[in-house]
Amino acid sequence: MARKARKQGTGTNSFLARLVGRAFGRLGRAGGLVFLVAGLALSGWGAYEAAYTAGWAGTHGTLTVKECEESYPNNASRSSRKNRRPIRCDGTFVSDNGKSEDANAAVQVRHRYEPGTELSVQQTDPPTTDDATDGDYVQGGMDRAWRFLGAFFGGWVLTGLGVFCLVTGYAPFGQSRISYNAAWEASARGVTRPAVIGMIGVGLVGAGVSFLVSYFF
Structure with a gap:
């Protein structure tokens, strides 16, 4: 009986080992x-x-800044607010070829700019209508x-x-x-x-x- 019990125990351990092996x-x-x-x-x-950002895709142009606003998420901690400052600059975008213009353009940047500053940006998606504010822009730069x-x-x-x-x-x-x-x-x-x-x-x-x-x- 003891020998049979040992065999059963060995068989159970072998089965568990194979099961664990397959799991891992x-x-x-x-x-x-x-x-x-x-x-x-x-x-x-x-x-x-x-x-x-390199200008290989999209439409390159200039966004003339009207105003820049800095905002923080309501639930952001003080340390995260200090290290991450999302800034949105609104202005007018004009493409280099003059074929695209958006008076309601906006781009996320890392620094605040004075009104009248011209930013080199890339238009990733044009606005759906002339009055729409859904155009997408990114600030260009090889860095x-x-x-x-x-x-x-x-x-x-x-x-x-x-x-x-x-x-x-x-x-x-x-x-x-x-x-x-x-x-x-x-x-x-x-x-x-x-x-x-x-x-x-x-x-x-x-x-x-x-x-x-x-x-x-």
Whole structure:
């Protein structure tokens, strides 16, 4: 009876071990999926913002400031109010080619400007009607564009980590059913390892260079 009980206990422990192993395997792939989605989202957002702030997309023009207002969220803490000051400048936008004009233009900036100041902005979406106030604008500048490019390349790093975890099942956090060494060896089969190294390498170099170049503008 004691021997039978030991066998049953061993079988139960083995079953639980396999169950936990499969759970951590799925956790690794789930974590990889999170990294992958986050990386793609970050790269997409960085590319979108960089295209407009650099003037590669949208309509470039000048916004002549009428007034700037600084506002804080009602629930913002004192420290966050000190570090983050959203400022909205209203004015008239005129495109460089003279084909687009918006007397109700507004742009979010980081500094307050005096009335009459001319800001270089990019129109991302024109107003739906002549009297509408739904036009979208961003303040241009290559320094900001390079920082957004840094975010674009930073997304490559997360994407590479996501691909690695998704393919191998390695969990980057907590206990992993698959060790890092085993996952790294498994990634050598096929194109997984070169793809991961390429994405992470390009992401790190691109992000570093982008943020470094942004300080020279």
